[in-house]
Amino acid sequence: MGKKFKNKDLATRLGVSGTLVSLVLNNKADQQGIKKETQERVLNMARQMGYFDSLKEKNEISPVEEKPGVLGMIVPSINSPFVIGISPFLQKAFSSIGVGFSVVTKDPDDQRYDRLVGAFKKFYSGMILVGDAADEHTIRVLSATDYPFVLLEKGMKTLRVNKVCTDTSAGAVIIADHIGKLGYKNIIIVADRKSVNEDIDLIREINFALSQKPGINNPLTIEIENPASNDDADFFAT
Numbered sequence: 001m002g003k004k005f006k007n008k009d010l011a012t013r014l015g016v017s018g019t020l021v022s023l024v025l026n027n028k029a030d031q032q033g034i035k036k037e038t039q040e041r042v043l044n045m046a047r048q049m050g051y052f053d054s055l056k057e058k059n060e061i062s063p064v065e066e067k068p069g070v071l072g073m074i075v076p077s078i079n080s081p082f083v084i085g086i087s088p089f090l091q092k093a094f095s096s097i098g099v100g101f102s103v104v105t106k107d108p109d110d111q112r113y114d115r116l117v118g119a120f121k122k123f124y125s126g127m128i129l130v131g132d133a134a135d136e137h138t139i140r141v142l143s144a145t146d147y148p149f150v151l152l153e154k155g156m157k158t159l160r161v162n163k164v165c166t167d168t169s170a171g172a173v174i175i176a177d178h179i180g181k182l183g184y185k186n187i188i189i190v191a192d193r194k195s196v197n198e199d200i201d202l203i204r205e206i207n208f209a210l211s212q213k214p215g216i217n218n219p220l221t222i223e224i225e226n227p228a229s230n231d232d233a234d235f236f237a238t
Contacts, residue, residue: 005051014045025051027064036146044069044125048098070100072124073152074133078105082153083130090128099125106133117141128152168205176209180216187219196223 007025011018016038023029024042043064046052052066071094075083087103094101102124107113117138120127126148129138134154139161142149151163179187187210189203196203203221210219 005046005049005054010042010045010049010051013049014041016042021046025062025064037148040125040148044097044099069098070102070124071126071128072102072104072120073128073130074104074106074138075130076106076132078103080131114138118145121145121147126150129154168202169209172202172205172209175206176213176216179210180213185215186217189219189221191221191223193223193225 007021008018011021014021020029020034020038021042023032023034024039025046029039029042043066047066047069052062055062073083073087073090077083083103091101107116114137118141120142127142128150130152131154134151134156136156136158139149139151139156139159143159143161149162151161151165153165155163155165189206191199191203207219207221210216
């Protein structure tokens with residue numbers, strides 16, 4: 001049997017009152033108007049500290065539902081370089097606090113996917129929605145149930161939600177500064193024809209940043225078909 005769980009220890013770790021912890025663990029938090037986000041923090045820490053395990057050892061039932069302790073990330077494509085690059089860091093970060101992490105590809109069948117949205121909370125404590133996986137229907141369904149989620153690389157003008165997006169303006173300035181230091185004057189921006197519409201804002205940011213650098217001519221943007229892995233792009237093709 002592990003160390004005895006104490007509400008005050010959990011409260012100390014989170015910097016909240018013992019009363020708040022007691023209300024959450026006794027399923028009275030909603031009645032007292034405690035935010036869902038705060039409830040999630042308490043329940044996640046309680047799970048990490050063995051609260052639910054200690055109840056099971058004593059054959060007792062918790063007044064509040066145990067959360068899965070796993071965060072899911074829904075992505076438009078598992079082959080996205082962004083997803084491949086960021087996933088190991090998220091896995092490591094969540095693992096360090098005792099939370100599992102799973103990547104799910106959005107089902108291309110919209111009707112089948114829509115039916116799954118309502119079931120997410122049974123499997124995940126919270127969700128990260130990446131890019132086009134954060135469609136308005138999914139966001140509205142999750143928001144209606146106060147389910148914790150955050151958008152990654154996706155902005156919503158019609159809904160106020162938590163989001164984390166790359167500062168493309170700052171990135172474009174860094175790119176322009178680097179090119180300026182290298183002394184290049186004639187710049188070509190090469191874009192994949194299939195994804196150029198998705199990247200158009202970033203291309204404009206880079207164009208603008210380069211236009212602010214003295215000595216650099218206006219860059220030329222060209223679109224190419226995505227070549228096969230064993231082929232080279234033909235920059236001389238008309």
